[in-house]
Ligand SMILES: Cc1ncc(C[n+]2csc(CCOP(=O)(O)OP(=O)(O)O)c2C)c(N)n1
């Protein structure tokens with residue numbers, strides 16, 4: 042079983058509700074689920090869709106073909122009818138679309154009428170649609186009923202019962218009238234967790250003891266702020282919506298200076314405004330985690346779509362020579378653990394850490410058995426109270442062997458904590474002399490580096506250990522590359538090399554990835570950008586030049602089928 | 616109890632005769648008289664001659680970026696509201712580069728004490744017009760004189776219903792010291808705009824110029840009458856009022872955040888016990 046369901050319609054019609062509910066029903070039924078969203082930068086109208094793929098086997102990407110299309114508007118049929126599989130079907134409500142389709146692969150289901158008749162209100166029409174999809178698949182509504190009960194708890198029993206009756210009505214209607222339905226769902230198993238990239242970062246931040254999050258809303262990063270704000274009370278976190286991104290990063294730095302773990306998040310445009318603050322974090326050695334969720338630029342670009350266009354920006358931005366760490370998770374699971382690692386590293390080395398994602402990862406939902414909370418590290422590196430008081434003399438920027446100075450919390454003892462955006466001495470006071478300047482530069486840039494480099498993990502290898510073909514990427518292309526390897530490994534020696542911890546660039550001591558690349562017949566660098574920014578970084582860091590590059594820069598993510606199509610040309614000759 | 620030597624910092628790099636010296640002196644005196652110890656204060660400053668202020672006393676210090684004192688101060692105060700958080704900025708720093716932050720810090724009513732060293736000029740960058748430079752003032756960059764209208768920070772703050780709005784003069788130390796203390800005691804955001812001659816670059820608004828014009832608000836003046844205060848705020852020219860021009864008693868931001876009702880954020884340890892339950896929500 043490997044089915045894809047697409048819900049298409051205008052913004053405001055409830056595509057996300059239908060998609061989100063179905064995805065949850067599938068994950069609770071124990072299936073592996075992958076969802077992704079494609080939406081326009083508007084609140085009403087336009088064309089948008091939510092795509093769900095589910096199977097009894099692990100899934101990490103979307104397919105191009107669709108088994109069930111839920112068309113909430115005419116446009117969805119125009120855009121996606123040609124994506125249907127041989128057995129694919131379109132369900133719609135002719136009273137909403139104001140048109141009737143007679144072809145065999147259409148099924149007219151009166152969502153609105155079922156809702157009025159069984160639920161007492163036409164707003165429950167989407168619930169009828171969810172029920173109908175389950176009916177078509179031969180699944181019962183038991184899990185859906187529980188989801189409805191949870192979702193409408195606050196609205197009361199009447200709303201819950203109305204929705205349940207409507208869901209059952211939709212289900213039964215589909216069961217009775219879907220003569221063409223040839224779907225059969227695999228047996229259910231233990232529920233899985235369903236989580237999107239943004240939620241994983243938010244959850245990771247909370248689990249890492251983040252206590253202060255300041256940001257200015259910007260798609261696709263806003264979901265992180267939403268998630269953390271929702272947990273503000275439970276975890277005693279302050280979430281402050283700043284007046285702009287300049288304020289957001291400066292507030293977070295203030296909070297961090299005052300002694301709490303702090304984070305900010307934004308997309309490229311907001312990150313541009315944060316750049317001076319990044320430099321400030323660098324010179325004041327103030328710990329901070331920055332989530333940078335990319336979207337296509339330049340400038341406002343395609344606000345709700347995806348691109349990996351800001352790698353160079355993250356690597357090289359900020360005036361002066363500012364050290365930094367960059368992580369590029371490829372899955373929500375990696376995002377969760379890497380967010381935890383980001384908090385650890387930024388506090389241990391007092392260097393800013395950037396978590397680089399994009400709209401595709403931020404909004405995609407994946408399923409997992411669970412995240413292992415025992416793998417979460419929390420070790421407070423700040424000197425508080427007595428630990429600080431004990432110092433006979435305290436200097437915030439004291440020179441040490443490894444370049445890391447004691448991170449005191451101001452107000453906790455008589456020792457004063459002083460820092461400055463100007464070049465400063467060990468105490469943190471403004472200076473101009475050449476000797477101190479030189480030592481401070483060395484402390485920030487060079488002394489910390491050897492230990493930090495040891496913390497950076499090697500790229501993830503998936504597939505054959507001695508591959509002829511290596512697919513290389515970073516960030517959100519993980520899932521689609523992995524499935525490409527799975528698909529092609531039947532008759533090819535193929536592997537994926539995923540750079541998850543990008544900068545400082547992984548050393549080759551633990552794993553000589555260059556050796557793997559040099560021994561392969563073909564290496565392809567796959568990036569969701571036009572210029573191949575990672576390929577250039579690889580050349581800069583190692584001198585290695587990829588044999589081929591596949592770049593997608595139309596604002597859409599790679600799908601398995603599109604990637605396989607592009608790879609075909611390179612592979613057939615081998 | 617702290618004494619003057621406890622507050623002695625680096626040797627100031629300001630020009631001889633700079634109005635900043637007067638502010639520095641009464642600031643230290645005010646802290647000592649209020650029995651505040653250096654480690655109980657954090658001064659956040661920006662960039663400019665005023666921005667160097669915290670280096671010349673002793674206190675916890677975050678000397679950040681030009682224009683960005685208030686966001687940093689807000690982050691510190693939200694994380695530790697037991698700390699006295701002071702922001703020191705120049706007129707360019709606070710009314711120009713960081714103008715947006717001023718508006719929003721006032722709206723938040725976060726208990727940060729903002730002291731603006733207003734010399735009506737960019738001092739550190741050698742004499743360009745600032746938002747408070749008077750119309751017509753000629754500088755190297757404004758050869759036809761300043762063409763924009765002078766910003767009135769007092770009126771701006773009252774329009775935003777700022778909790779505490781005062782104007783002081785560096786040449787009237789005793790009076791300024793009183794304002795600093797009142798600002799610190801006020802619950803909520805306080806703005807003290809301090810007129811301060813720049814002896815090197817501002818040849819218009821000199822010590823004598825200010826001295827001839829400033830006067831103490833009359834004893835019957837009511838700073839809690841917003842309309843009257845607004846009227847007073849518009850007074851500038853022959854006579855310039857100094858003192859507490861407007862005050863109200865709005866709730867502060869810290870008071871309205873339930874998570875820090877009992878204890879400052881920084882004193883609450885991280886409690887991971889609910890994480891399993893949080894993870895369950897994803898099923
Ligand atoms: C982002 C940025 N822009 C410009 C500057 C240059 N700069 C430093 S101080 C200053 C103006 C200083 O004027 P003011 O804030 O009034 O302080 P004063 O020196 O008069 O006390 C300027 C423009 C800077 N440091 N950073």
Ligand SMILES: [Mg+2]
Pocket residue numbers: 663705706707732733734735736737738745
């Ligand atoms: Mg000035």
